[in-house]
Amino acid sequence: MKLMVDMSGVQFTVGRPFASKTDQNGAQRTERGTGRPLSVVQLVAIDEAGAETINVTVAGENPPTLTQGQSVRPEGLEAIPWVKDNTKSAQVAFRAISIAPVGAVSGKASATSTAVKGPDS
Helix, strand or coil: CCEECCCCCCEEEEEEEEEECECCCCCECECCCCCCEEEEEEEEEEECCEEEEEEEEEECCCCCCCCCCCEEEEECCEEEEEECCCCCCEEEEEECCEEEECCCCCCCCCCCCCCCCCCCC
C-alpha cells in the first residue's frame, strides 16, 4: 500500500537543491530493481497551518537544476513510514516520481528537461 500525500493547498519551495543520495561510505545509492541513481532535494512545504521542511528522494538520471527559494511541484509524492533501529523512533521518508519547477511541464525527462521521472510503481 502506498501513502500518497494530498498536496492540495500546499506550496513547495526549494530549501536545498538536488544532491546525490549516498550511503555511509559516500557511494551514490541506487534504486532497487532499476539501478537508477537516487537524488534528494530539500523542500519547504507551506500551507495554512504553517511550514515544514522535508527531504524528498527521486530516482533518475540528471536531476533538474533547482535554486533555493524556487517554487516547485512534486509529482506522486509518497510518505513512507519507518522505524529507526537504534532509537525505535518513528520516522517518515518522502519519495516523488518527479520534481518540476512551477510552470514547467512535468513528465518529460531528458538530459535537458526540468523534471526527473521515477518509476510508476
